[in-house]
Amino acid sequence: MNVYGPVPSRRLGYSLGVDIISFKECTFDCIYCQLGPTTQKTIRRKKYFSSKEILSEIKEKLASGQRIDYITFSGSGEPSLNLNLGKLIGEIKKITNIPVAVLSNGSLLSRKSVRKDLLAADLVVPSLDAAAQETFAKTNRAHSSLKLDEIIGGFERFRQEFKGSIWLEIMLVKGVNDSLSHLRRLKEAIVKIKPDKIHLNTVVRPPAEKFARPLSLNELEKIKKIFGKNSEIIAEFDRKAQKPSSENLEKAILSMIQRRPVTLSDITISLGVHKNEVIKYLNFLLEEGNIRTSTHKGLEYYEPR
Ligand code: SF4
Numbered sequence: 001m002n003v004y005g006p007v008p009s010r011r012l013g014y015s016l017g018v019d020i021i022s023f024k025e026c027t028f029d030c031i032y033c034q035l036g037p038t039t040q041k042t043i044r045r046k047k048y049f050s051s052k053e054i055l056s057e058i059k060e061k062l063a064s065g066q067r068i069d070y071i072t073f074s075g076s077g078e079p080s081l082n083l084n085l086g087k088l089i090g091e092i093k094k095i096t097n098i099p100v101a102v103l104s105n106g107s108l109l110s111r112k113s114v115r116k117d118l119l120a121a122d123l124v125v126p127s128l129d130a131a132a133q134e135t136f137a138k139t140n141r142a143h144s145s146l147k148l149d150e151i152i153g154g155f156e157r158f159r160q161e162f163k164g165s166i167w168l169e170i171m172l173v174k175g176v177n178d179s180l181s182h183l184r185r186l187k188e189a190i191v192k193i194k195p196d197k198i199h200l201n202t203v204v205r206p207p208a209e210k211f212a213r214p215l216s217l218n219e220l221e222k223i224k225k226i227f228g229k230n231s232e233i234i235a236e237f238d239r240k241a242q243k244p245s246s247e248n249l250e251k252a253i254l255s256m257i258q259r260r261p262v263t264l265s266d267i268t269i270s271l272g273v274h275k276n277e278v279i280k281y282l283n284f285l286l287e288e289g290n291i292r293t294s295t296h297k298g299l300e301y302y303e304p305r
Contacts, residue, residue: 002049002075003057004274011125011167011199011234012070012101016061017276019075020048020085026077027107029141030129031212032171034205034279035076036264036300043108043143045083055091062096070123071096074103075276081108086117099123107146109154115161124162126155127169128193131185135177155193168195169234172202172223174213183226190227198231200224205283206293206300236287249273253281257291261301 006014022040029038058071071092073079079102082088089100099122106126108114118124128151130136136148159166168190172178177186190198200223202214215223220233252271256262264282268275282302285291292305 001057001272001274002054003061004277006061006066006068007277007280009070009072010236012072014067015070015072015101016058016068016098017075017274018054018058018071018073018088019274019276020054020073020079020082020088021075021077022048023076023275025081026105027081027143027146028078028105029208030105030171031139031141031176031207031209032173032203033208035208035275037208038077038141040077041143042081043145045081045108045113047083048081051084051088051091054088055095058092059095062098068098070101071098072101072103073121075274078105078107080104080114080117085114086120089117089120093120101125105140106155106158107140107142107151109158110150111154115154115158118158119162121164123165123167124158125167125169125199127171128152128155128186128190129171129173129177130182131189132182135182139171139173139177152189152193155189159194165197166193166195167197167199168193169199169201170227172200172215172220174203174215176212178215178219178223183223187226196230198227199234200227200231201233202235204235205279206286210295249277250281250284253278254285254290257285257302258304261294261296261303263299263301267302 002019004017006016009015024035024038025040026038027043029041092100101123102121103125129139133148200220203212204214224231253267267278291302294301
């Protein structure tokens with residue numbers, strides 16, 4: 001199963017998720033990743049799943065008549081690692097006018113082939129958390145061959161070539177990339193990239209590393225002033241997460257958790273639902289205070305509060 005939702009998203013409305021990467025294959029291993037540690041850190045682009053099957057799953061969802069505001073490539077790792085990304089966007093464009101968004105860490109934008117693949121999208125949401133190599137290493141723990149200045153150069157070239165919207169997301173981690181001097185450097189880099197919007201986020205979901213801690217809303221508001229009028233705080237700790245749309249699925253997840261502590265994988269395998277969709281419900285249940293997390297032998301468990 002590669003297509004999930006549509007799931008409600010504050011930025012994208014009802015977003016149909018398209019996951020084209022095996023779970024946690026990524027060019028980065030971010031300390032804040034809500035999917036847990038990267039299992040396969042790679043920069044090698046390859047074909048992952050059958051494009052025909054993915055397109056047929058998308059067609060099925062479109063035919064269901066549910067509201068879909070965006071078709072969004074996101075999911076279990078870095079979507080630009082999939083060699084078929086451009087082809088898939090092109091095929092989607094032939095069957096629907098619904099805009100296509102790609103959430104990416106932007107690490108491969110220095111490659112012409114990746115930029116070319118993304119040109120067909122309507123919206124690209126890349127992330128950039130660092131403007132100094134040392135901070136980049138601490139925050140994103142990238143594949144050893146990736147250099148921050150080349151990545152930033154790729155962002156700039158992509159901006160010149162891409163006619164759609166770029167919403168650049170910065171994930172801020174307390175004591176790691178939030179110093180005033182670093183934020184000023186980051187702003188200098190972003191001024192050259194010229195994104196349409198800057199989205200400020202912080203660690204409000206359970207992170208891969210416990211030491212990745214969030215900033216407060218007050219701190220984010222001060223940082224917003226540095227990035228100016230195009231910037232917006234998107235961290236959802238100041239409001240309740242949007243309630244996911246299937247009450248049956250929410251009940252099924254809660255009842256599993258009430259029976260015994262379970263991991264994310266236990267839930268997805270047992271219910272046959274995509275990990276990212278389950279994460280939406282878990283975040284909602286955590287914010288509602290119905291469940292909590294605990295760690296046992298390195299695995300994260302969800303249990304009743
Ligand atoms: S880039 Fe995204 S998927 Fe990859 S480790 Fe970072 S947060 Fe996780």
